[in-house]
Amino acid sequence: SPSMARVGGSGGGRSPRPEPRIIGSDLSSPDNVFKCCDTNDVGLLDVHEAKFAFNAFGLFPDLEYLQDWMGDGDGLSLAGFKELLRKKMASAPTSMRRPRAIPFARRGVSLRQLNSLQETFVNSGWISAKCQVFNAEHQAEIKEGKVWALGDNLYALDRFV
Known part of the structure; x- marks a missing residue:
């Protein structure tokens, strides 16, 4: 069987590799999906990140709809995303619904x-x-x-x- 190289950490005079951000695997969890889609790790989803987050729950709004949903703020916080998701899961038209998409x-x-x-x-x-x-x-x-x-x-x- 092949030898498995050690991944990450330091050793042998090499500089340590930064540890990857741990993201939960449960994609039915708004918390995990938010973390996946917050690509710059600032705690806010911009309109493009939010689009992917909603896609993970089977909602596929156009960017114009999404921008309207989000308002004029800096982005969606986790609490804001969860609240908006709850509302839109109950009210979004069937034309915006499709099978869930895995976040990038x-x-x-x-x-x-x-x-x-x-x-x-x-x-x-x-x-x-x-x-x-x-x-x-x-x-x-x-x-x-x-x-x-x-x-x-x-x-x-x-x-x-």
């Missing part, structure tokens, strides 16, 4: 995980070695079209991890 900050975690998998298994050569052994052992079936040859990519991880 949560998608970034997935991308970070994919990058980690790429580094650990693909770039290290581990999956390439596994695929070479598999392809050599199944050469006849691959030629006959009964089995697909495996390449050193993330798709091959299903078989080995």
